Amino acid sequence: MAITRRQFLKRSGAVTAGGLLGPGIFSNPLVRTALAETIGDRYFVVIYLDGGNDGLNTVTPVDNDMGTLRSDYMAARKPGPGEGGSNSGIRLSVADLAGTHIGVDPATGAQLALHPGFAGAGPGAGGFKAIYDAGDLAVIQGCGYPEPNLSHEVSSIIWETGDPLGIGGYGNTGWIGRYLADPATGYGALDIPAVNINSAIAGEYVQIGTSVLAISRLRDFGFPFDGDYEDDAAAKEQAFLALHAKSLASAQPTVALVGGAGTVTFNASESYPALHGLYTSSRPAFNQMYTALDTSMARDLREVAKVIYGVTTAQANIDARHFWVRNGGYDTHGDQGGATGQHFNLHNEVASAVKVFYDDLADMGVADKVCIMVWSEFSRRVIQNDNGTDHGSQAPVFLIGGKVNGGVYGNHPNIAAGALDDGNTVYKQGADPFRSTDIRDVYGNVLKHWFIMPHGVIISNVLKLDTGFDPNEYWTVEDFDFINGGQPLFLP
């Protein structure tokens, strides 16, 4: 079977609602309270940088120290205007990076810096750099998977499913979806543990068993009742729900999907729209900051903030803890730019919006309860093309949160010309000094230490080892407590 994004999407038995009828244990407030006491009532926000973010111009070596990272970088990327080059050069100079230093690469000791765009601007001034300096941002270098795939479609599906070799038997379910739908987690078909700020359900969240809601703007999520003949409204509602309930019970997966989605959408339309007014009237200062940024990232994160505010203020039937937002435009084959230009603008948009969002959450008192993960489907070619970069392999992941143990984790990929495979960095496991960070170790750390999912359950139900494959080239041993021998990713 040809695996395309479409077919992957189609393979889900049900994207927004599952086969288990009736409310899950989460619908019981006592269970929710008990769970909150166990895992601290935690939130998880995924930010997807769509298109393949250039990792080498995201976390950039400033010097060589014991290795050759800076020299290799200089050789691969042409100088920009700041170093006497032209606008087609995308190299970040030492001066460009002076204000955004972070820690050093654990393996080579090379000083690392964030792309200057991550310094943020406007109400989000400081951006990721400020969050890093506060100790709340972890940079996990060299994240990837065996047999790197350079197709946007295939690679994003691999990141979303967490099943690079397709040997998990997971179909198209996402790694977060499998967590949400696991019986140990306890959500039912008509619960809504997750909200995606999007017109569709993101791949990470696909599963059968509970509901994920796709919302663009909460304010507009009201059900379009007929304003006329109000005395007939109850009959219409009864018929609407009856038709959808019968479709939900169908053996045809798509029919069941539409039946479930219609039911859940109806239910959510009763409770979610009010969150908009609640937020804007209760938090005008933060509301204005998102408005001032005037970017899609800021507007989307504000919707997440509204739901989280709804949860923290115990609004009825608002139980979502998991969120997803997307920022597009990272497929910088041409006109990428260096310290200014297209790539700068993308980073600036994300960092500024996330800073405002994170400050907002801190002000709500939930900074310690949130973990934000920023990822992209691959990095880009080490050697630039004429004025941009083609598709690449391993890339850095960011984790942000009050309980995230800030710092640099994992090894920078080896970008020496002789170490590249078709111009891309190579995935390594085992004892290699440039050992990569498998995405499943990142996911496993989050599941185990953030969601307190038992280690054995993760291995049996969510993430499958590449057992039987070459341990130097595949993920045959999990690393759910540390990343490549580093510190724990989460503080107690």
Next chain:
Amino acid sequence: MGDQNTPITAADARQVVRRCGFGIPVKESKKYTVDALTGLTRGAVADLFLSFRPKGFQPKGKDFFASHNKWLKFMLKAKKGYALQEKLVLFFHDHFATNYTTLANQMGQADALVMMGQQNRFFRKNCTGNFKTLVKSINTNPAMMNFLDTVLNLKNQPNENYGRELMELFTLGVRDLNGKVNYLQEDIVQIARAFTGWQHDIKANTGHLHPEAHDTTAAFPERGPKVIFGVAHPEIVPPAPPHNVGGFASPQSFIVGGEAENEIDEVTEILFQHTDTDGENTIARHLTFKLLEYFCYANPTKAVVDQIIAASGFVGSWEMKPLLRAIFVHDVFYETAAPAPYGALTKKSVRWPVDYVLGTLRSLGMKPKGTALQLQGGDFNYLYDLLADMGQTVMEPVSVFGWDWEESWISGVALLARYEFVRDLVTSRFSEAFRPERLIDLDLTDPGDIVDAVVAQLGLSDPLGTNSQLTADQRQDLIDYLTDNGANPTLDLQDYDTRNRKLHGLYGLLLQSPAAVLH
């Protein structure tokens, strides 16, 4: 089991009209009505729908909205085979996706409108023509050359964007129907080299080679001649099953000869010879699979794909018309879904938002007003906004993959947009333009008869079986609605109030139900 000589029933005719166009239009040329089609053979019906001579229409307005609306209006008014023509233009617009905003950011709005308009006309003129010609032309289509960076692909550092998508999306697919990879990164690099140095000429609506920017062996002796599918790939032999990375059944080696303009055509010729791990033509299977999903249902079996290809003689001829005809006379086209016992992965297709909106308007005999395509009533009821909320803005496919089909159309926000559209159209106080008395017989009084008449008029479902859109117990739900759970066993639809309350309500419920959302 039927074939091209099988006569079609009225239910079949409704299926053909819906699938070859948008809804069941109230106003249609006589030969193309359900009544006229009923009793004809499948072959005669297919020939009738495929007999159109493509029009030269090009949607181009003073700004994006004007262009967008001109195309929508053209689709809305299409009769006879031209509805099918537009459905095919939409298919190719998704298959060879380019996006107005990206072009406008690169080239300015004026050029972007010209390029998108030209490309749209090009799909229209060639939608039942030769697929290989289509691919060769898209190689030098200005909108495409801009969108996938062919114009930035220069000899010193070739840009791989187009080379990759040419194989992944337009011709082969990443993997074949057995899940084995069809090509490797090295093949992309080699194709990117062949495409270096091309620039577009928007006015002439084509591209031409600038030899000084083209990768030649003389300029880069170390790169060697351009070779695709010629590399030995020991690493892609599966190391241990089960494993999702496959390999070629046997090495396929083709050398791109010449070092000039003809290179990109040679690449295309080679791609059309590519065979998969069953030894079958890869492009034929990839395209047929996708067309079956578009016109019939998701995840058709390999056997069905191969039957269609064999019946059409597509391999070698590359002619779209016989390929489409083979689909239109096959049983799969006449099923309302995959026949039971269907696998868990084989299912109905979700109607595209454009099909849902335009089909509903055509089925109700309603049309939006003015060049802005505004529905009567409400504040935000331009078709553009409604479709955007449902997740589909034509000329703005969401990515290089086009739109995500199927389930991605079914999410909270996109479903609400469908419900709202229906509410505004038929059940709200603004809906005076909706005149059901023109659509069904108002002398009907039995609630079951009324439900059946509306279902048939909308072309939603027959027969009422377990595999149909609307099941018998859902029919009962609608009867319960009409009778207020039996309190009023018959209805007088001639009564203004009853009609507005219950008949409008019935239309609304049916159009909001899974039966209408699926295809």
